[in-house]
Amino acid sequence: MVVRVVASSALPIDLVAQVQAAVPGTQVEVPAAGHAGFAGVNLSDADALVSLLLDRIDAALLERAPNLRVVANCAVGIDNIDVGAATAAGIAVCNTPDVLTEATAELAFALMLAAARRIGEGERLVRAGAWTGWALDQLLGVGLTGKTLGIVGFGRIGQAMARRALAFGMRVLHADPRDDAMLDGRAVTTAPVPQVTVDELFAVADVVSLHCPLTPTTAGLVDTRRLARMKPTGILVNTSRGGCVDEAALAEALNAGRLFAAGLDVYAGEPAIHPGLLASERVVLAPHIGSATTETRTQMAQLCADAVIAVLSGRRPANLVNDVVIR
Protein backbone atom coordinates (compact mmCIF):
# COMPACT_ATOMS: atom_id res chain seq x y z
CA MET A 1 0.00 0.00 0.00
CA VAL A 2 1.23 3.51 -0.84
CA VAL A 3 2.39 5.61 2.09
CA ARG A 4 0.63 9.00 2.00
CA VAL A 5 1.50 12.34 3.63
CA VAL A 6 -0.94 15.27 3.52
CA ALA A 7 -0.03 18.84 4.50
CA SER A 8 -2.82 21.36 5.10
CA SER A 9 -0.69 24.26 3.93
CA ALA A 10 2.15 25.27 1.65
CA LEU A 11 5.48 25.16 3.53
CA PRO A 12 8.78 27.06 3.24
CA ILE A 13 10.68 23.80 2.67
CA ASP A 14 10.39 21.13 -0.02
CA LEU A 15 8.43 18.54 1.96
CA VAL A 16 7.82 16.41 -1.12
CA ALA A 17 11.53 16.10 -2.00
CA GLN A 18 12.61 15.49 1.57
CA VAL A 19 10.04 12.80 2.37
CA GLN A 20 10.45 11.05 -0.97
CA ALA A 21 14.26 11.03 -0.57
CA ALA A 22 13.96 9.50 2.91
CA VAL A 23 11.03 7.16 2.26
CA PRO A 24 11.00 6.37 -1.49
CA GLY A 25 7.59 5.86 -3.08
CA THR A 26 5.72 8.02 -0.57
CA GLN A 27 2.89 10.13 -1.98
CA VAL A 28 3.18 13.65 -0.54
CA GLU A 29 0.44 16.25 -1.03
CA VAL A 30 1.16 19.91 -0.29
CA PRO A 31 -1.09 22.80 -1.43
CA ALA A 32 0.62 25.05 -3.97
CA ALA A 33 -0.02 28.16 -1.87
CA GLY A 34 -1.56 29.19 1.42
CA HIS A 35 -3.65 27.12 3.81
CA ALA A 36 -6.12 24.65 2.32
CA GLY A 37 -7.04 22.74 5.48
CA PHE A 38 -8.20 19.12 5.64
CA ALA A 39 -11.94 19.65 5.03
CA GLY A 40 -12.98 17.78 1.92
CA VAL A 41 -9.66 15.93 1.71
CA ASN A 42 -9.92 12.15 1.67
CA LEU A 43 -7.82 11.06 4.65
CA SER A 44 -8.87 7.40 4.66
CA ASP A 45 -5.38 6.20 3.65
CA ALA A 46 -3.29 9.07 5.07
CA ASP A 47 -0.30 7.96 7.14
CA ALA A 48 0.91 11.42 8.19
CA LEU A 49 -0.52 14.92 8.43
CA VAL A 50 1.33 18.22 8.63
CA SER A 51 -1.07 20.64 10.29
CA LEU A 52 -1.19 24.29 11.31
CA LEU A 53 -2.77 25.76 14.44
CA LEU A 54 -5.70 26.65 12.16
CA ASP A 55 -6.55 22.96 11.74
CA ARG A 56 -8.79 21.37 14.35
CA ILE A 57 -7.47 17.84 14.75
CA ASP A 58 -10.31 16.36 16.77
CA ALA A 59 -11.81 12.90 17.20
CA ALA A 60 -14.07 13.41 14.16
CA LEU A 61 -11.08 14.17 11.91
CA LEU A 62 -9.09 11.26 13.35
CA GLU A 63 -12.01 8.94 12.55
CA ARG A 64 -11.64 9.98 8.89
CA ALA A 65 -7.98 8.88 9.04
CA PRO A 66 -7.88 5.30 10.37
CA ASN A 67 -4.35 4.66 9.05
CA LEU A 68 -2.83 7.79 10.55
CA ARG A 69 0.51 7.37 12.34
CA VAL A 70 1.64 10.94 12.97
CA VAL A 71 0.35 14.50 13.14
CA ALA A 72 3.19 17.04 12.88
CA ASN A 73 1.78 20.37 14.05
CA CYS A 74 3.70 23.37 12.70
CA ALA A 75 3.37 25.24 16.02
CA VAL A 76 4.51 24.82 19.59
CA GLY A 77 0.94 25.10 20.89
CA ILE A 78 -1.10 21.93 20.53
CA ASP A 79 -4.47 23.19 21.80
CA ASN A 80 -5.86 22.64 18.26
CA ILE A 81 -5.30 18.91 18.68
CA ASP A 82 -7.26 16.42 20.77
CA VAL A 83 -4.09 14.76 22.04
CA GLY A 84 -6.09 12.30 24.16
CA ALA A 85 -7.98 11.04 21.12
CA ALA A 86 -4.76 10.83 19.09
CA THR A 87 -3.01 8.88 21.85
CA ALA A 88 -5.96 6.50 22.19
CA ALA A 89 -5.70 5.87 18.45
CA GLY A 90 -1.92 5.29 18.70
CA ILE A 91 -1.13 8.41 16.65
CA ALA A 92 2.06 10.33 17.41
CA VAL A 93 1.62 14.08 17.89
CA CYS A 94 4.67 16.30 17.34
CA ASN A 95 5.13 20.05 17.70
CA THR A 96 7.89 22.59 17.00
CA PRO A 97 9.41 23.85 20.27
CA ASP A 98 12.77 25.61 20.75
CA VAL A 99 13.13 27.04 17.24
CA LEU A 100 10.46 29.67 17.92
CA THR A 101 11.51 30.60 21.46
CA GLU A 102 13.60 33.67 20.69
CA ALA A 103 11.32 34.97 17.91
CA THR A 104 8.26 34.79 20.17
CA ALA A 105 10.09 36.45 23.08
CA GLU A 106 11.24 39.18 20.68
CA LEU A 107 7.63 39.84 19.65
CA ALA A 108 6.42 39.83 23.27
CA PHE A 109 9.15 42.29 24.16
CA ALA A 110 8.26 44.47 21.18
CA LEU A 111 4.61 44.51 22.27
CA MET A 112 5.62 45.45 25.81
CA LEU A 113 7.72 48.37 24.56
CA ALA A 114 5.08 49.46 22.05
CA ALA A 115 2.32 49.39 24.67
CA ALA A 116 4.40 51.18 27.31
CA ARG A 117 5.53 53.92 24.92
CA ARG A 118 2.22 54.22 22.99
CA ILE A 119 3.88 53.56 19.66
CA GLY A 120 0.64 52.51 17.94
CA GLU A 121 -1.09 55.71 18.98
CA GLY A 122 1.90 57.79 17.88
CA GLU A 123 2.06 56.06 14.50
CA ARG A 124 -1.66 56.62 13.93
CA LEU A 125 -1.32 60.28 14.90
CA VAL A 126 1.55 60.87 12.47
CA ARG A 127 -0.05 58.95 9.60
CA ALA A 128 -3.34 60.81 10.06
CA GLY A 129 -1.46 64.08 9.52
CA ALA A 130 -2.65 65.15 12.97
CA TRP A 131 0.76 65.66 14.58
CA THR A 132 1.22 69.38 15.13
CA GLY A 133 4.71 69.15 16.59
CA TRP A 134 6.62 68.33 19.76
CA ALA A 135 4.81 68.89 23.03
CA LEU A 136 6.01 68.42 26.61
CA ASP A 137 2.99 66.37 27.60
CA GLN A 138 2.42 64.44 24.39
CA LEU A 139 1.79 60.68 24.47
CA LEU A 140 3.32 60.17 27.88
CA GLY A 141 4.02 56.51 28.46
CA VAL A 142 5.23 54.27 31.24
CA GLY A 143 8.96 53.81 31.82
CA LEU A 144 10.14 50.21 32.17
CA THR A 145 13.58 50.47 33.78
CA GLY A 146 13.35 49.38 37.41
CA LYS A 147 9.77 48.14 36.95
CA THR A 148 8.57 44.59 37.57
CA LEU A 149 7.72 42.15 34.79
CA GLY A 150 5.49 39.27 35.87
CA ILE A 151 5.72 36.22 33.64
CA VAL A 152 2.92 33.65 33.71
CA GLY A 153 4.35 30.36 32.46
CA PHE A 154 8.10 30.10 32.91
CA GLY A 155 8.92 27.67 30.13
CA ARG A 156 11.29 28.27 27.24
CA ILE A 157 9.59 31.43 25.94
CA GLY A 158 8.87 32.85 29.40
CA GLN A 159 12.54 32.43 30.30
CA ALA A 160 13.65 34.07 27.04
CA MET A 161 11.37 37.02 27.89
CA ALA A 162 12.92 37.16 31.38
CA ARG A 163 16.47 37.33 29.97
CA ARG A 164 15.49 40.33 27.85
CA ALA A 165 13.75 42.12 30.73
CA LEU A 166 16.68 41.57 33.11
CA ALA A 167 19.01 43.08 30.48
CA PHE A 168 16.68 46.11 30.37
CA GLY A 169 17.04 46.65 34.13
CA MET A 170 13.64 45.24 35.04
CA ARG A 171 12.86 43.07 38.04
CA VAL A 172 11.27 39.79 36.99
CA LEU A 173 8.86 37.45 38.80
CA HIS A 174 7.11 34.39 37.50
CA ALA A 175 4.05 32.33 38.34
CA ASP A 176 2.52 29.06 37.23
CA PRO A 177 -1.14 28.38 38.01
CA ARG A 178 -0.30 24.69 38.50
CA ASP A 179 1.99 25.58 41.44
CA ASP A 180 -0.31 28.04 43.26
CA ALA A 181 -1.60 25.54 45.83
CA MET A 182 1.93 24.38 46.59
CA LEU A 183 3.17 27.97 47.03
CA ASP A 184 0.30 28.82 49.40
CA GLY A 185 1.02 32.56 49.32
CA ARG A 186 4.80 32.21 49.88
CA ALA A 187 7.26 33.52 47.31
CA VAL A 188 9.98 31.09 46.28
CA THR A 189 13.11 33.19 46.10
CA THR A 190 14.90 31.57 43.21
CA ALA A 191 17.26 34.29 41.99
CA PRO A 192 17.12 36.05 39.64
CA VAL A 193 13.45 35.27 39.00
CA PRO A 194 11.41 34.48 42.15
CA GLN A 195 8.18 32.52 41.83
CA VAL A 196 4.97 33.89 43.35
CA THR A 197 1.33 32.89 43.05
CA VAL A 198 -0.60 34.09 40.00
CA ASP A 199 -2.71 36.45 42.15
CA GLU A 200 0.39 37.91 43.81
CA LEU A 201 2.00 38.42 40.41
CA PHE A 202 -1.00 40.39 39.13
CA ALA A 203 -0.91 42.59 42.23
CA VAL A 204 2.79 43.48 42.14
CA ALA A 205 3.81 43.40 38.47
CA ASP A 206 3.92 46.55 36.34
CA VAL A 207 3.75 44.38 33.22
CA VAL A 208 2.17 40.93 33.06
CA SER A 209 3.22 38.78 30.10
CA LEU A 210 1.53 35.46 29.35
CA HIS A 211 3.67 32.54 28.18
CA CYS A 212 1.52 29.60 29.28
CA PRO A 213 -0.18 27.07 27.01
CA LEU A 214 -3.98 27.17 26.71
CA THR A 215 -5.30 24.40 28.95
CA PRO A 216 -8.42 24.01 31.12
CA THR A 217 -6.34 25.57 33.95
CA THR A 218 -5.25 28.65 32.01
CA ALA A 219 -8.47 29.33 30.02
CA GLY A 220 -9.76 32.74 31.16
CA LEU A 221 -6.82 33.13 33.57
CA VAL A 222 -6.86 36.91 33.03
CA ASP A 223 -10.37 37.74 34.22
CA THR A 224 -12.14 40.70 35.85
CA ARG A 225 -10.85 39.74 39.29
CA ARG A 226 -7.20 39.50 38.25
CA LEU A 227 -7.37 42.64 36.10
CA ALA A 228 -8.72 44.48 39.15
CA ARG A 229 -5.58 43.48 41.05
CA MET A 230 -3.37 45.19 38.47
CA LYS A 231 -2.09 48.76 38.88
CA PRO A 232 -3.81 51.45 36.76
CA THR A 233 -0.38 51.94 35.17
CA GLY A 234 -0.23 48.21 34.41
CA ILE A 235 0.32 46.60 31.02
CA LEU A 236 -0.81 43.17 29.82
CA VAL A 237 1.08 41.36 27.06
CA ASN A 238 -0.26 38.18 25.49
CA THR A 239 1.64 36.11 22.94
CA SER A 240 0.35 32.74 24.19
CA ARG A 241 -3.28 32.04 23.30
CA GLY A 242 -6.26 34.40 23.23
CA GLY A 243 -8.35 32.00 25.30
CA CYS A 244 -6.17 32.75 28.35
CA VAL A 245 -7.76 36.22 28.54
CA ASP A 246 -11.37 37.28 29.10
CA GLU A 247 -11.30 39.82 26.28
CA ALA A 248 -14.52 41.59 27.31
CA ALA A 249 -13.07 42.11 30.80
CA LEU A 250 -9.80 43.37 29.34
CA ALA A 251 -11.57 45.81 27.00
CA GLU A 252 -13.65 47.08 29.89
CA ALA A 253 -10.61 47.63 32.12
CA LEU A 254 -8.76 49.48 29.34
CA ASN A 255 -11.66 51.61 28.26
CA ALA A 256 -12.45 52.53 31.89
CA GLY A 257 -8.82 53.61 32.44
CA ARG A 258 -8.23 50.88 35.03
CA LEU A 259 -5.29 49.50 33.04
CA PHE A 260 -2.73 51.53 31.12
CA ALA A 261 -2.30 49.40 28.01
CA ALA A 262 -2.11 45.97 26.42
CA GLY A 263 -0.02 44.37 23.70
CA LEU A 264 -1.79 41.43 22.09
CA ASP A 265 -0.74 38.96 19.41
CA VAL A 266 -3.43 36.33 19.98
CA TYR A 267 -7.23 36.38 20.28
CA ALA A 268 -9.91 33.97 21.44
CA GLY A 269 -11.74 33.78 18.10
CA GLU A 270 -9.04 34.59 15.53
CA PRO A 271 -9.21 36.37 13.17
CA ALA A 272 -12.12 38.13 14.93
CA ILE A 273 -11.10 40.68 17.54
CA HIS A 274 -13.34 41.85 20.38
CA PRO A 275 -14.87 45.22 19.34
CA GLY A 276 -13.93 46.73 22.70
CA LEU A 277 -10.26 45.96 22.02
CA LEU A 278 -10.46 47.34 18.49
CA ALA A 279 -11.98 50.50 19.93
CA SER A 280 -9.23 51.02 22.49
CA GLU A 281 -6.38 53.35 21.55
CA ARG A 282 -4.31 51.70 24.26
CA VAL A 283 -4.11 48.23 22.73
CA VAL A 284 -1.33 47.30 20.34
CA LEU A 285 -2.83 44.62 18.11
CA ALA A 286 -0.59 42.20 16.20
CA PRO A 287 -1.99 39.49 13.89
CA HIS A 288 -0.60 36.34 15.61
CA ILE A 289 2.96 36.74 14.35
CA GLY A 290 4.95 35.57 17.39
CA SER A 291 7.02 33.07 15.42
CA ALA A 292 6.80 34.89 12.09
CA THR A 293 10.39 35.32 11.04
CA THR A 294 11.71 33.69 7.89
CA GLU A 295 14.32 31.78 9.88
CA THR A 296 11.90 30.49 12.49
CA ARG A 297 9.07 29.49 10.16
CA THR A 298 11.57 27.58 7.99
CA GLN A 299 12.92 25.76 11.03
CA MET A 300 9.37 24.95 12.21
CA ALA A 301 8.50 23.42 8.85
CA GLN A 302 11.77 21.47 8.92
CA LEU A 303 10.90 20.00 12.34
CA CYS A 304 7.58 18.83 10.87
CA ALA A 305 9.36 17.17 7.95
CA ASP A 306 11.82 15.53 10.38
CA ALA A 307 8.93 14.25 12.52
CA VAL A 308 7.06 12.76 9.56
CA ILE A 309 10.22 11.12 8.19
CA ALA A 310 11.14 9.72 11.61
CA VAL A 311 7.73 8.11 12.17
CA LEU A 312 7.48 6.77 8.61
CA SER A 313 10.96 5.27 9.12
CA GLY A 314 9.92 3.59 12.38
CA ARG A 315 11.95 5.98 14.57
CA ARG A 316 10.83 8.00 17.57
CA PRO A 317 10.49 11.66 16.48
CA ALA A 318 12.32 14.37 18.40
CA ASN A 319 9.35 16.44 19.54
CA LEU A 320 6.82 13.77 20.43
CA VAL A 321 4.23 15.22 22.84
CA ASN A 322 2.33 12.00 23.59
CA ASP A 323 3.40 8.58 24.66
CA VAL A 324 2.68 6.23 21.77
CA VAL A 325 4.40 3.22 20.35
CA ILE A 326 6.02 4.09 17.03
CA ARG A 327 5.27 1.46 14.42
Ligand code: GLV
Ligand atom coordinates in the same frame (compact mmCIF):
# COMPACT_ATOMS: atom_id res chain seq x y z
C1 GLV B 1 2.07 29.73 17.65
O1 GLV B 1 1.19 30.31 18.19
C2 GLV B 1 2.55 28.45 18.04
O2 GLV B 1 1.94 27.80 18.91
O3 GLV B 1 3.56 28.01 17.48
